Amino acid sequence: MARTTLRIVIRLFLTLASAAPVYAQNHAQPPARVLGQASSNQATASQAPPSSSADISQIESEALVWLQNLIRINTTNPPGNELVAAKYLAGVLDQEGIHSETFESTPGRGFLVARLSANSMPDPSRALLLMAHLDVVGVDKTKWTTDPFGAVIQGNYLYGRGAIDDKGMLATNLAVFVALKRSGVRLNRDVIFFTESDEEAGGTAGMKFAVEKHWDKIAAGYALNEGGQVVLKNGKTQYIGVQASEKVMQNVDVIATGTSGHASIPRKDNPVAHLAAAIAKIAAYETPVQFNSVTRAFFDGLAATEDEDTGKWIRALGSPDRGDHAARWVSDANPTWNAMLRDTISPTMLQAGIRQNVIPSEARGVLNIRLLPGNQLDPLIAKLQQLVNDPQVRFETETAGGESAPSSSLTSDLYTSIIHTAGRTFPGAPVLPYMSTFTTDSWPLRMRNVQAYGLLPFPLTDEDVARMHADNERIPVDSFRKGVEFLYGIVTDFAVAK
Ligand SMILES: [Zn+2]
Numbered sequence: 001m002a003r004t005t006l007r008i009v010i011r012l013f014l015t016l017a018s019a020a021p022v023y024a025q026n027h028a029q030p031p032a033r034v035l036g037q038a039s040s041n042q043a044t045a046s047q048a049p050p051s052s053s054a055d056i057s058q059i060e061s062e063a064l065v066w067l068q069n070l071i072r073i074n075t076t077n078p079p080g081n082e083l084v085a086a087k088y089l090a091g092v093l094d095q096e097g098i099h100s101e102t103f104e105s106t107p108g109r110g111f112l113v114a115r116l117s118a119n120s121m122p123d124p125s126r127a128l129l130l131m132a133h134l135d136v137v138g139v140d141k142t143k144w145t146t147d148p149f150g151a152v153i154q155g156n157y158l159y160g161r162g163a164i165d166d167k168g169m170l171a172t173n174l175a176v177f178v179a180l181k182r183s184g185v186r187l188n189r190d191v192i193f194f195t196e197s198d199e200e201a202g203g204t205a206g207m208k209f210a211v212e213k214h215w216d217k218i219a220a221g222y223a224l225n226e227g228g229q230v231v232l233k234n235g236k237t238q239y240i241g242v243q244a245s246e247k248v249m250q251n252v253d254v255i256a257t258g259t260s261g262h263a264s265i266p267r268k269d270n271p272v273a274h275l276a277a278a279i280a281k282i283a284a285y286e287t288p289v290q291f292n293s294v295t296r297a298f299f300d301g302l303a304a305t306e307d308e309d310t311g312k313w314i315r316a317l318g319s320p321d322r323g324d325h326a327a328r329w330v331s332d333a334n335p336t337w338n339a340m341l342r343d344t345i346s347p348t349m350l351q352a353g354i355r356q357n358v359i360p361s362e363a364r365g366v367l368n369i370r371l372l373p374g375n376q377l378d379p380l381i382a383k384l385q386q387l388v389n390d391p392q393v394r395f396e397t398e399t400a401g402g403e404s405a406p407s408s409s410l411t412s413d414l415y416t417s418i419i420h421t422a423g424r425t426f427p428g429a430p431v432l433p434y435m436s437t438f439t440t441d442s443w444p445l446r447m448r449n450v451q452a453y454g455l456l457p458f459p460l461t462d463e464d465v466a467r468m469h470a471d472n473e474r475i476p477v478d479s480f481r482k483g484v485e486f487l488y489g490i491v492t493d494f495a496v497a498k
Helices: 031-038 056-071 083-095 167-183 207-213 271-284 293-303 308-315 323-333 335-341 377-388 413-425 443-447 462-466 477-495
Strands: 008-011 100-106 109-116 128-133 157-159 191-196 222-225 229-233 236-246 248-257 344-352 362-371 393-397 431-436 451-454 474-476
Touching: 056 083, 056 157, 056 167, 056 477, 083 100, 083 109, 083 167, 083 191, 100 207, 109 167, 109 207, 128 167, 128 477, 157 477, 167 191, 167 477, 191 207, 207 443, 222 413, 222 477, 236 293, 236 413, 248 271, 248 377, 271 344, 271 362, 271 377, 271 393, 293 308, 293 335, 293 431, 308 323, 323 335, 362 377, 377 393, 413 431, 413 451, 413 477, 462 474, 474 477
Parallel strands: 128 191, 128 222, 222 451, 236 431
Antiparallel strands: 008 344, 100 109, 109 191, 157 474, 229 236, 236 451, 248 362, 248 393, 344 362
C-alpha cells in the first residue's frame, strides 16, 4: 500500500500595525493635472531644459510616469530579474546625459550606480548615497482589484506592487538626481544614485555583493534609504520619523524530540505536546523594556504629538515608580511601540507529524526574533530554555539575518538638513529619530561608518502603509508628489554649494 506523507505546516503570519493612525493630506497639486501627465506610457525625460532652478512640479509629473513604468517591470523576488528594471533606469539616465554602470552578481541581478561629481577629486567621506531597492515581494493576484503590475491610477491612487516599497522611493531618488543634473547647480559633494537587487530576501545578490565587491562605487559618508515614515494624524502631519537605527533579525528553531509510536497508545513524551507547551510559554513571555538613545528621543518627541492621556503615559516610561505600568499601557496601546521597547519573539511556523495515527519522534517550530541593536541572542535563548524547562526541547540558531550596527548620528549635517527641510515642507511637524522594527539595507552601511537615514518621504495613511507587502498596495498621487518635493529639498539643502 502506498504511504503518503502528510506534513502539517502551520504558518502564523503576525502582522504589526503601523505606529499610529494617519489621514489623507491636503493636496498641493490639482489631481486632474497629475492624471493627465500620468496617462503617458513614456517618460518625458528630456523635455525640461537645464535651468538654474529645476522645475520641481514638472519633475514630479515625470517621476510619476517613471514609477508607473518601474511597477510594470515585474521584479518579484524570487527570482527578481531586477536588471531589466536597471536597464530601464540606465535608459532614462542616458537621455539626461548621465553615465551609469551596472554590475551583475548572478545572472539578471546586481545593482546600478551613477554619480554627479562635485569636482575632479572625489571625497567619499563627504559623498551622499541615494539608494532604493529594485525588487518587490510576491503577490496573490486573485486578491487584487487591479493588475498588480499594471500601475493603474484610480482617483488619487496609483496601484501596484512596489508603489510604496520601494519603487516609489526609487522613482523619487531618480527625480531628485535628474533635477540636480538639469539645474546645473554646483554641488559641494558627490551625489550617488544607487539601486540594488534582493533587499527582500537577505541581499546576497544585491547589497552584500555591492558592499563586499564594489565598495569603491558606493563609498559615501552619508546615505538616504527607505525605513522611516511621514505620519499623518487628524488631517495634518503628526511627525516625520527618520530611521537612524534598526533591530536585528534572528530565526531560532525550537525542536522537541520523543519516542515515535502507535497513536492508539498515548505517550507522555509525545513531542507534539511538548513543543506546543514550549511555544505557549515562549509566546506568553515578555522581555524587559530597554531604551537606547534613538528610542529615548523618539518617545520623548512623540509624547508632545499625542493626546493628553497617551502623552502622559509615554512621559512616564522609565520613571522609577510608574515606569512598569506606563510600559504596559504604551505596549498595549500600539504593537509597534511595544516592539520598539524590547526584544520580541514571534512564533511563525510549526511542523510535525507524518500521518494522523503515528506519534512522530520530532516536532519543530520557528521563532522569528528581533533584537534591539547591541543585544545578544545567547542570554535570551538561555532565558527561554530556563522558562521552557523541558529536557526534551532544544533550541537551534539559524544563520543571522543581519548584524547589530551603531546608530546614525542625530547631530550630523544631513540630519540637520532633514530637520530644516521638514520645517519648510511640513510646518509644525517635528522630526523624530526612529528605530525600525524591521531590517533594511542600511545596516551594512552603518557598519562602515556611513551616516545612513531611512525616510519614506510620502505622507501616508495608516491604511496605505498597511498595504505594503499585502494586497492592493497603492500610493496617493499627491503624497508621491509631496515626497519628491521633500527629498529634493533635503538633497539641495545638503549637497548644493551655497
Ligand atoms: Zn523595502
